[in-house]
Amino acid sequence: MEHEEQLRSVLFLLTYVLLKRRRDRTNADTQRRSEVQRRIRQRQYFLQRQRRMLMMMMAGGIRSSIRLRTRPWSTIPSTDWWERVVMTEFQPSDWLDKFRMSKETFFHLCDKLRPRLARQNTSFRQALPVEKRVAVALWRLASNVEYRIISSLFGVGKSTVCKCVRDMCHSIVALLSSEYMRAPTEQELEESAQLFLSQTGFPHCVAAVATLHTAIxxxxxxxxxxxxxxxxxxxxxxxxxxxxxxxxxxxxxxxxGTDPAEILQNSSLWATAEEGGFSPTQPRTFMGTPLRYMLVGQQCYPLQSWLLTAFPDKKRSRSRASSLSPRQCCFNLHMDQALRVSDEALLRLRARWQCLSKRNDCGLDVVPTMVLACCILHNICEEHRDTFRPEWQEEVEEENPQPRPQHYRLRPAVAQEPRQAEDTRNLFCDFFEQQEQ
Incomplete structure (x- = not known):
């Protein structure tokens, strides 16, 4: 009996060992098959990925070859067009035609704006050079073309084009307004008065006030x-x-739709002119009377002691003759000649920067800054005596014509100093009457 018990124990132990070994072998085979299947799926994934990339490269090569055969001008990449064509092969006429300024003025502008427009390279991409950022923005201001066209031309994203335009306009206003749009000195006032007299025949005048409408x-x-x-x-x-x-x-x-007279009375120009900011400390003598220099304005503005406007002719129509006296008509005629200074300046401004002559599709938060930046750029170009082409002016003369003076309602004199303002205007009437005699 004792011997049988020992055999039974040994048999039980052998059975347990055999079953455990069989289970371990089954688990090992299952893990091996799972690993093999995982490696097969991974290899299939990478093979399919390589096949897709190869097909995309082949398709891109086919499209490129078709594009090169059909459009020879596209053989020049966008970056190469800027770096090689514009920077090295553009002639002076090309700079004027595309950027509305000379190459020297362009790099002068870049140097002025560099403190605000320069960007640092990052680990992901290189920053656009200041020159390219300025060129992108100038192209937009000069042509008013869509962002997508400039994007494909310069090889940058549409959002980058928008940011370049915004950044440059804000930088121009922040850095250059104090230099190129500042209060004139006494010598500059004297020169301006002489220019008004020699060019328009209007004496004792240093500036003209006008309105500019930008379509939106x-x-x-x-x-x-x-x-x-x-x-x-x-x-x-x-x-x-x-x-x-x-x-x-x-x-x-x-x-x-705002009344220009309301803008004038709430602007800094009103306070500056009331304090004599557009006249020398010692008023010059005019017609035997000490009189500070005057400004001339359209009929939509009120007559002031420092702002001359034309005599209103309320009865004039096709069927009725003018109600003005000959001396008043003579004054209005010379006033029209003096206002040509502002009309020509605005026409040159709109012709040089066509974003102001065509309908501007920028947001209302950008348009005012863009208008101010274009005026400063106009002063820079005029200061550097950059060439202005007559054909630019011909393109914008009939496009979105500005509202004419008769579109505005006539403004009476503001009740602050009506008598002094009328006396000043009559003094100029006497001057022109003497000139006619």
Whole structure:
């Protein structure tokens, strides 16, 4: 009996060992098959990925070859077009035609804006050079073409084009307004008065006040406020032009339906002129009377002791003759000649920077800054005596014509100093009457 018990124990132990070994072998085989299947799936994944990449490369090569055969001009990559064609092969006429300024003025502008436009390279991409950022923005201001066209031309994203335009406009206003749009000195006032007298025959005048309407897209809110007297949507700006055709002051960002007289009375120009800011410390003598220098303005502005406007002719129509006296008509004629200074300056501005002559599709938060930046750029080009081509002016003369003076309602003299303002205007009437005699 004792022997049988030992055999039974040994048999039980052997059975347990055999079963455990069989189970371990089964588990090992299962793990081995799982590993093999995992490696097969991984290899299939990488093979399919390589096959897709190869097919994409082949398809891209086919499209490139078709594009090169059909459009020979596209053989030049975008980056190569900027780095080689523009920077090395552009002639002076090309710089004027594309950027509206000479190459020397372009690099002068880049040096001025470098403190705000320079960017540092990152680990992901290289920053655009200042010259390329300025070129992208100038192309937009000069041509008013869509962002996608400039994007494909310069090889940058559409969002980058938008950012370049915004950054450069804000940088110009922040860095260059104090240098190229500042209060004139006494010597500059004297020169401006001499230019007005020699060019228009209007004496004792240093600047002209005018309005500029920039066409915009329909705003999402209060669209009726932006309808100007000519019945198209715009942003209204008030500009002051010197005898040299440069802008001394710009007040932008008003809806096109705003009364210009309200803009004038709430602008810094009103306070500056009331304090004699556009006249030397010692008023010059005019017609035997000490009189500070004057500004001339359109009929939409009120007559002031420092601002001359034309005599209103309320009865004039096709069927009725003018109600003005001969001396008043003579004054209005010389006033029209003096206002040509501002008309020509605004026409050159819109011709050089066509974003102001065509409908501007930028946001309303950008348009006022863009208008001010374009006025400063105009002063820079005029200061550097860059060539202005007459064909630019011909392109914009009939495009979005500015509202004419008769579109505005006539403004009476403001009741502050009506007698002094009328006396000043009559003094100029006496001068022109003597000149006629």
């Amino acid at each position: 897209l329909t705003p999402s809110h209060n669209a009726s406020d932006y309808a100007n007297p000519a019945d198209w949507l715009s942003v209204l700006s008030q500009v002051v032009v010197s005898g040299r055709g440069q802008f001394l002051d710009v007040c932008a960002s008003f809806p096109g």
